[in-house]
Amino acid sequence: MIPAERRATALHRVEERFDVRPLDRVSSFKVKLGVLVAVVVTVASLLAWAGFYAGLQPLLTIPIVVVLALVVTQLLARGMTSPLREMTRAAVAMSRGDYSQRIRASSRDEVGELAAAFSTMAAELEHTDQLRRDLVANVSHELRTPVAGLRAQLENLVDGVTEPDPAALEVALGETERLSLLVDHLLDLSRLDAGVVELDLERVELTPFLHEVADAADLAAGQRDVRWIVEVEPPDLAVTADAARLHQVIHNLLDNAARHSPARGRIRIMARGDAARGTVSIDVHDEGPGIAREDRSRVFERFQRGGAPDSSGGTGLGLAIARWAVGLHGGSIEVLDDPRTEQARSGRSSLIRVTLPQEPPSLR
Structure with missing residues (x-):
């Protein structure tokens, strides 16, 4: 693993450790934003009130209130946006051909639904990619056998090892028909996947x-x-x-x-x-x-x-x-x-x- 990937993995593990999601039970992202604003405003007001009664100067109270309000905002907002960051990482991995990434969707809001749909899509893409790989491997295998047989028979005919009698030509014709049948079947499968076949009843x-x-x-x-x-x-x-x-x-x-x-x-x-x-x-x-x-x-x-x-x-x-x-x-x-x-x-x-x-x- 290259150093950049190692750093990214280590950072991801640290993020997972501190990934707190206190608003997961809220079923609407819009409501979450309202709760976030209300909590931040409430915290800022209480801190300002406490600083005023503690006799702190405004020049000192205001920076403290802003910093603590940002800390509270970060704690609440991080859990809200964690699935989005995971989806970004997964999308980058998928662009490299890695479809194994899954999103931890624990929230009930629109972002949670999107994360669940993203994981389903990743699983389907992984399955489709595996089918594509299997199809290429299987087609290659199926094509290799008749092509090898046909080539060997034709080489024997060209080199004079086998006489061009009906039996030898029948073997070559049989391999050619097998190739033709495979091509016809593959064309049918392409029509199947494209959904363009109509019935003439x-x-x-x-x-x-x-x-x-x-x-x-x-x-x-x-x-x-x-x-x-x-x-x-x-x-x-x-x-x-x-x-x-x-x-x-x-x-x-x-x-x-x-x-x-x-x-x-x-x-x-x-x-x-x-x-x-x-x-x-x-x-x-x-x-x-x-x-x-x-x-x-x-x-x-x-x-x-x-x-x-x-x-x-x-x-x-x-x-x-x-x-x-x-x-x-x-x-x-x-x-x-x-x-x-x-x-x-x-x-x-x-x-x-x-x-x-x-x-x-x-x-x-």
Whole structure:
């Protein structure tokens, strides 16, 4: 620590030791000022009266009265302005990237409320800064893997180590598609944070729609040996939604299910209508190991998979984007208890349900 910072810290500790706040119980800063003026005037009057009856000369009495009145003013006003000085120090620290400063807000007046709001803002900024750091680190990690694979494959092709046959080109194409998917997801997240996405609502017939999404997911799954089972009850079930966004939600869920399914595993896509509630639920259930109970909410956060950084070959953003897109429709997405007995007993589940209103709130 440099000497200037050490002196500032020592001075701050001295200030805290002598930080007396006798007016904290007063709930208005304006009233505090009135109390301060009244106390100072009263003290000055009593001192002047005492000096007069003590026979002191005015030239001596007046300086004593002024000095003691200033001392009383300093004692009372210091506690009133302490939060302001703390906020100044905290603002200077925040300008250097230190968001850990908190304000001791013991008063009930407007300054106390401002100090409490400042501490809340500092905590939120600290959390946001940590999210930004994590996002940069995670994006760097996610970009590094496909870029390294693509570069190695291209170097092998250029150096003649690998022949430019369909298999080698397919590997390069796969890494390129993974990069493209990550970029698309990041663009979606930027739209999410900016709040500039509008829905293009239309009536979506779920039977052909879910078969179409399953076919697209099967094509994207490539060499993964999985079976897709689509069930819609009733068969003519429909929902009013943005078809592109809903396709994105279900495709992300199916991609996530395919990556965690065992060989020759079955992935069920089941849609059901609830006329009483006016909702439609779409379940995606795979036969993978599932998500632990304590991680069921965290799995929808960015770059998370079961509460840990995603390392299964995905971008780690699919479920976060699915939650955002479902929320745009006024719906919800959650991990439910697994119907498989052994999984339910362990608390793990691979059953994810999307619940949508048959008509979004904006159309009601």
